[in-house]
Amino acid sequence: xxxxxxxxxxxxxxxGIATRLMPWLLAGGVLLMMAGIVWGLGFAPKDYxxxxxxRIIFIxxxxxxxxxxxYIMMAVAAVVTLVWRMKLADVFVKAxxxxxxxxxxxxxxxxxxxxxxxxxxxxxxxxxxxxxxxxLFLYGGVIxxxxxxxxxKSAARAVAVLVLVGxxxxxxxxxxxxxxxxxxxxxxxxxTEKPTMPAEMWVPLLLSVLGLYLVFGWLACxxxxxxxxxxxxxxxxxxxxxMAGRT
Amino acid sequence: xxxxxLAAFLSMDGHGPYVWTCYGAFFVLMAVMxxxxxxxxxxxxxxxxxxxxxxxxxxxxxxTRAAATFTRVNVSQD
Amino acid sequence: xxxxxxxxxxxxxxxxxxxxxxxxxxSRDMKVAFRQxxxxxxxxxxxxxxxxxxxxxxxxxxxFLREAGAGILWVAALLSVLLSLDHxxxxxxxxxxxxxxVLQPQPLFxxxxxxxxxHWTLTGLPLVLLAPVLGVMVHLExxxxxVLCLTLLIGTPVLSLxxxxxxxxxxxxxxxxxLLSLLIIPLYIPVLIFGTGTVAAATEGAPVAAYLALxxxxxxxxxxxxxxxxxxxxxxSLSNS
Numbered sequence: 001x002x003x004x005x006x007x008x009x010x011x012x013x014x015x016g017i018a019t020r021l022m023p024w025l026l027a028g029g030v031l032l033m034m035a036g037i038v039w040g041l042g043f044a045p046k047d048y049x050x051x052x053x054x055r056i057i058f059i060x061x062x063x064x065x066x067x068x069x070x071y072i073m074m075a076v077a078a079v080v081t082l083v084w085r086m087k088l089a090d091v092f093v094k095a096x097x098x099x100x101x102x103x104x105x106x107x108x109x110x111x112x113x114x115x116x117x118x119x120x121x122x123x124x125x126x127x128x129x130x131x132x133x134x135x136l137f138l139y140g141g142v143i144x145x146x147x148x149x150x151x152x153k154s155a156a157r158a159v160a161v162l163v164l165v166g167x168x169x170x171x172x173x174x175x176x177x178x179x180x181x182x183x184x185x186x187x188x189x190x191x192t193e194k195p196t197m198p199a200e201m202w203v204p205l206l207l208s209v210l211g212l213y214l215v216f217g218w219l220a221c222x223x224x225x226x227x228x229x230x231x232x233x234x235x236x237x238x239x240x241x242x243m244a245g246r247t
Numbered sequence: 248x249x250x251x252x253l254a255a256f257l258s259m260d261g262h263g264p265y266v267w268t269c270y271g272a273f274f275v276l277m278a279v280m281x282x283x284x285x286x287x288x289x290x291x292x293x294x295x296x297x298x299x300x301x302x303x304x305x306x307x308x309x310x311t312r313a314a315a316t317f318t319r320v321n322v323s324q325d
Numbered sequence: 326x327x328x329x330x331x332x333x334x335x336x337x338x339x340x341x342x343x344x345x346x347x348x349x350x351x352s353r354d355m356k357v358a359f360r361q362x363x364x365x366x367x368x369x370x371x372x373x374x375x376x377x378x379x380x381x382x383x384x385x386x387x388x389f390l391r392e393a394g395a396g397i398l399w400v401a402a403l404l405s406v407l408l409s410l411d412h413x414x415x416x417x418x419x420x421x422x423x424x425x426x427v428l429q430p431q432p433l434f435x436x437x438x439x440x441x442x443x444h445w446t447l448t449g450l451p452l453v454l455l456a457p458v459l460g461v462m463v464h465l466e467x468x469x470x471x472v473l474c475l476t477l478l479i480g481t482p483v484l485s486l487x488x489x490x491x492x493x494x495x496x497x498x499x500x501x502x503x504l505l506s507l508l509i510i511p512l513y514i515p516v517l518i519f520g521t522g523t524v525a526a527a528t529e530g531a532p533v534a535a536y537l538a539l540x541x542x543x544x545x546x547x548x549x550x551x552x553x554x555x556x557x558x559x560x561x562s563l564s565n566s
Contacts, residue, residue, distance in 0.1 A: 041270075046260075051259075052260050053259070055259070055266050056265065056266055056270075059273045060269070098280075102277075105276075106276055110269040110272070113265050114269065116265055137511040144508070148495070154562070158562070162490075162494060169515070172543075173511070173514055173515055176518045176519060177518065179518070180518045219281065223287075226287055226291050229288070229291045229295060230291055238295065239295075242292055245292065
């Protein structure tokens with residue numbers, strides 16, 4: 001088991017695995033997403049309350065879901081960075097934070113656009129939207145801190161501390177925002193909570209969530225490879241790899 | 248199929264603009280992010296390759312044509 | 326204890342206990358701060374000015390101020406704590422004292438806790454003492470003012486503690502001030518929500534003990550976790566420079 005752990009920590013080993021994995025991740029992800037979206041857009045039945053505007057759910061929920069779990073993944077990687085100093089873990093955090101930011105922004109944007117036909121305004125200080133906005137700030141802070149520190153190693157460790165502090169705060173923020181929300185506007189119409197969602201709706205939703213996960217996996221591999229190339233450019237294997245690809 | 252015609256599919260009972268704005272933003276941003284990541288990886292590989300090549304040629308120059316580099320230094324000092 | 330290990334350990338710890346060293350750090354910070362009194366006054370002035378902006382900028386009506394007053398005071402207090410955080414480690418970092426602190430045999434998080442406590446005594450506590458005056462100016466009622474001061478008393482230490490992490494992380498960076506606010510403001514949101522929520526409940530005549538207990542829970546959590554994170558961040562920042 002420890003051998004696998006050490007292997008996982010080796011950038012060279014990861015680079016090879018990622019190269020082999022990436023076509024499958026991309027193909028599977030795009031296929032699943034497309035299936036989910038086409039099914040959701042064209043074939044799923046109309047919602048009796050919200051009409052066709054609910055079809056935004058098939059991208060809103062996957063982006064919101066992934067935006068949150070990317071932060072959790074970053075927190076796990078941050079623990080690994082601080083405890084075991086594994087190179088790949090901080091490569092992951094650095095490579096993935098901008099993706100998380102974009103996904104959070106998409107979740108917010110689709111939520112706001114969905115709010116227009118549902119609530120009549122673009123923005124409501126709804127508990128979910130507000131906590132997504134705070135998550136956007138957290139991602140922004142992580143990226144800004146990473147950019148501000150020049151030294152690679154201390155940047156990685158400082159970012160890891162920040163991510164961990166953030167992840168301790170996420171549940172507190174979530175619950176306090178929910179409490180604040182009930183204090184200020186009781187009984188709002190929630191976007192995604194349905195008493196019962198028929199299978200024709202949740203199956204395509206599940207497909208697009210899975211698809212986006214795979215696409216994220218592809219993006220993470222790709223961006224980690226880029227970061228590894230930058231960091232390891234003095235090593236022989238990178239040199240051999242780059243020169244072998246020369247035409 | 249939940250819609251009778253393409254026009255009905257596009258208008259989505261008046262919700263069309265909202266739905267299509269969301270999907271548009273999603274696809275554009277995802278595509279931009281993916282393309283940008285691919286291009287950045289390519290650019291990094293390219294810059295690495297150039298560095299290695301310049302290193303290689305310098306090595307070759309140092310071992311086989313030491314005299315040539317020596318004269319070049321003299322010229323540049325004028 | 327054998328005679329061989331004693332001389333190795335004794336001079337390092339030099340008989341100073343954890344409490345004594347915390348006290349020493351605390352009183353030193355107080356002394357240094359009172360030599361530069363302007364730095365002490367600035368956050369307070371800022372606090373008063375921000376509160377003044379709201380009646381001028383929005384509306385001086387009693388009904389508006391009474392409703393928004395607690396929120397205004399809380400936001401202003403939060404901002405002035407944020408403004409003062411840059412000083413928490415900056416001077417010690419510039420003159421090298423911080424490196425000495427890190428090298429002390431006492432656990433760093435205790436020393437960081439003492440420094441943060443000193444920071445709160447110098448900025449948070451004066452804000453709490455000033456709050457009743459401003460509370461009267463925004464037409465809060467007596468009971469609400471008392472609750473507001475209580476929430477500030479429990480809440481501002483939390484602000485200082487969370488802020489110490491951000492101050493430690495951004496130590497020695499170029500645009501530290503702006504970056505610090507970027508990192509810390511999202512983490513301040515729960516304190517703000519519960520601080521103002523408690524006052525709102527008090528204004529409506531609802532019991533506030535449960536809210537105060539929650540704020541107290543935040544404080545306990547911050548005291549136990551923040552010094553660890555801040556001291557880890559300090560070590561990273563010092564190894565960077």
